[in-house]
Amino acid sequence: MGRRRRGEELAQAILRAAAEELRESGYAGMTMDRVAARAGTNKNAIYRRWPHRAALGVAAYRHLSDAAMPNPDTGTLRGDALEMLRLANETWSSPHGAVLRGLLAAAADDPELLTLMRERSGADTMDRAWIGMLERAAARGEAPAAAVRHRVATVPMMLLRAEYAMRGVPSVPDEVLVEIVDDVFLPLVRGHG
Structure with a gap:
């Protein structure tokens, strides 16, 4: 079992996973399940930070924008x-x-x-x-x-x-x-x- 990531580290892993999903599948194809699987976490950990898919989609887009x-x-x-x-x-x-x-x-x-x-x-x-x-x-x-x-x-x-x-x-x-x-x-x- 890997060590538990908390706080900012986990949030960044989720954002990176969501940004990758956005790049590969677009917003239409980005699901909470796929983001959770890619980030190696569960959906609850995502929903605690982003209450719905729209919030995560915008945050992930910003993550892409800031990097670029x-x-x-x-x-x-x-x-x-x-x-x-x-x-x-x-x-x-x-x-x-x-x-x-x-x-x-x-x-x-x-x-x-x-x-x-x-x-x-x-x-x-x-x-x-x-x-x-x-x-x-x-x-x-x-x-x-x-x-x-x-x-x-x-x-x-x-x-x-x-x-x-x-x-x-x-x-x-x-x-x-x-x-x-x-x-x-x-x-x-x-x-x-």
Whole structure:
């Protein structure tokens, strides 16, 4: 009999197992039974931490998101912003993006899941990365300090999501990413001077 894992160690093992299930089977195929078997624990141990499948699904997606969060530092705001958008565009059309699309599709029929995703999606991690990028640009003297604001930082990703919604496909041409940065984001940042 293996030693008993407790607390944080067991929680991490469950999250890793759930993240692997999400990657392999999507949210639709992720069951508490399969996660428990993969984590080498029982369903009660999972339900004590995550009261339902939706809560575990969102937590597992965050686990994937945090591990995959890029933090480019190219030395210029334009370079960083383009790199972030390009990575986001690649991610959205990757298996990781497929997991998110599966969660979003399930959320359409599950109000509780939708609420959890709004509250706990990887968005805050993404926002911190963009704010960090603006802070570095301000420290280099490349952007005014007044531009280091949440609303300014979130504009490029909002525009990228709008492109996906309008096109109905999880990928946009690179020239659109360049336009988002050059025609909207950089003028917006500089306008705060």
